[in-house]
Amino acid sequence: MNTTSQTTIPIADLRRSQPRFQGIESGHRACLGCGEALAARLVTEAAGPDVMIANATGCLEIFTTPWPESSWRLPWMHSLFENTGAIAAGMEAALKAQGKSTKVLAFGGDGGTFDIGFQALSGMLERGHNVLYVCYDNEAYMNTGIQRSSSTPHAAMTTTSPVGRDRMGKRHLKKDILSIIASHHIPFAASASVAYPSDIRKKVRRAMEIEGPTFLLIHSPCPLGWGHDGALSIEVARLAVQSGLFPLIELERGELIGTMPLRQPRPVTDYLRLQQRFSHLFKDDSRAREELEHLQALAERNIEYYGLNSNRDDPCDSEGADTVRRGGQRWG
Amino acid sequence: MIEVRIHGRGGQGNVVAAYLLATAAIDEGHFGQAFPAFGAERRGAPVVSFVRIAERALRRRNQVLQPDFLIVQDRALLKVPGVLDGLRPGGGILVNTSLDAATIGEQVGSAVVTLPATQLAKTHLGRPVPNTALLSAFLTLTQILPMDALTKALEQKFRGDILERNLRLIEAASQHVPAGHWKERAHATGA
């Protein structure tokens, strides 16, 4: 370290002198109540400082780095929308060639992960790169102004799946990305939610310990795109989990090894009612009722398929305490 | 400069033959160039490759349209339009066939030497790959390079048993054609 004047502190020193490590500093330009900003902060906090980030085009990239400013306290690169898996793979190959142990993180939204960047992601997973890929899932192309993605839930309204005489929002199902990821038989893949911060931390730490490709899907409410009060982001995210619409699960080599059980599943309407993107489902309309029934059925199918119903006698049942039951007893 | 055009079928080692001939020339201190006629061919399809050997750097990149010599790895190709095109007056054609030169010569109307290369290859390699036998015959006929140059080129390309078998094959092939038969012609072009 050379001459350090009183006014300029090397950023590495500054980072070390923080009360606790933060990967993203405050002062970025995310919207009020942005789930993605919160999730990225939690992920980088848990991952620690010895990482390198490849970030897809999207809100997270835009709101953190309006040149010449940056919120990142970590080495970070944005290249393109659809190549994040490959950029991360290249970083990892370089670090490996140099004999460094720095972990590579790849960040993408649902558009950059489920849709346009899927091929590069699949290639990265198949080749076994030591990368933790985190998808911040806010269920539409929010950066371009709320267009439908393959992650958008069924019946949700977006600007390209609008509601009208002949349409009730998105006509197709949310893509089951975790099952596709699981088919790559990677060491670890999981879903998480910003409503359960310590669960995110735990899953990130777990992934960080694994030498190989890992994947984390984090449900991240977008107040603007979903049409809810920014103050309710955590509430909305929690209801998505509690209703069964967004199950929190863990997969090892494609096998289900853990879930967050639901003590008392909430009706999907509790979740949907808070969001304008589903407001058309609460009109007095037979099609709306049919879609609500459909969504309730999807939630129940998740609860059944992943066995989310809590056994009240189960000592591991600790919903809300961010503890995930592990070991697969229920499916043994 | 000597220009050679090699006609064969995918799988007969046509490009390998061209590369071996040019490699032998280059390693003997000459200038050599070899390239295929760039096809997307699969096994069995007609393929063409080209060789130039000269005493100064070869700069041209065009296909050999007027060869001094033709090497035809499959007699049936003689009937394919274009195969005999452009052969320079006094040029020679080396054909892989068990028929005699007179019979083939009648058919194509040029100086032909024949070699039962497939048969020889089956005997010595156990596989019907005629390319190295034909190269041996070509060098025996033209004497543009010592046989040792082909041996060295083969040693770069092959190892072990397959190399040994090829060396036996080229020795046998060289016995089948009249040594120096095209020497005058080859040296005239080389001037």
Add this chain to the structure above:
Amino acid sequence: MRQALEGSQAIARAVALCRPQVIAAYPITPQTHIVENIAKLVADGKLVCEYVSVESEFSAASVVLGAAVAGSRTYTASASQGILLMSEVLFNIAGSRVPIVMTCANRAVGAPLSIWNDQQDSMAVRDAGWIQLYCADNQEAVDTTIQAYRIAERTELPVMVCVDGFTLTHTLEPIDVPSQQQVDAFLPPYHFARTLDPMKPISMGTLVSPDFYPEARHSHHQALLNAAAEIVAADADWCALTGRSQGSLVQVEGDADASVAILTLGSVIGTLADAREMHPELGTVKLIRLRAFRPFPSEALLQACAGVTDLVVLERALSPGGGGIVGAEVKAALFDMPNPPRVHNFAVGLGGRDIPLDIYPRLLQAVRSQSPRPFAVFDVELDKLPAEDR
């Protein structure tokens, strides 16, 4: 050491001598032999590097970008459709000012599908912000690949080494392969000032508002112009080390005082040079080869064109509805001359059509018998076309 090598094999050896740490490979004809040869060097333990077999050219370009910013020297190669598929990344690499070297084994772009040589692919990405160097033969491909790393790393600009597909990549010829000591003396270890490092975290690839964007573009343009000096220096230093100059920015041969000149890019120069020697009766002719196309070597071109009254611009690509791509740029550069030559602009050898030796007398006849026509495909056979397409 002089060796008989196929072009692709020679390029692979040159790449290995540059000690790349990360190589991204995806097959496409006629480039594939290069990455196959490198894979074999890795398998035989002759090259120690991370060899990443990606799932597309798009990812090939992305992997080398990620690796280069993470501090490693990289290599990839592609052609044709592959170049177009990775074109978005090519712009991104250049705009990020990251030193990457790749080979483009020049090939036509479909449709109609053609696997054969022309230069439509690299011409299609001429505005990507890469340095583009076009090679006349395989010795130049070897030497230019090594020079390209030094140029890239000194300028923080990517370099595309353009090598005619098949015509060079699949031609076996004598190659003087440099020694490891020569390459090590010429090329220092990889250094990238903005390497991502957890101890000195920086953000790359940020959003740039109109307040800064024109400045970023200006500096990128200026960097390419400035790179001309590095291209010249690299070739001169390489020549001092090995005795081989590969043409700097613009290579001129033939009769210096000729009033007729033929300008080309890539390997066709060799055929023209041989033909010129065979036809002294056709008068004095100068042959001009643009080795650098980006940066466009305007100054060197004007010098080469001094005293020329008729300039034939031959190219291996075209801009449909526009005409010659190289021709348009050459004409624009010549506009600054007091007495610019008449320009006769032809495409020739598109999609791998053989360019025979008699192209030379035919071109000179065309120049002497007529005033410049609009751009034309010189070797088109119109009788193959229906009347309405002629």
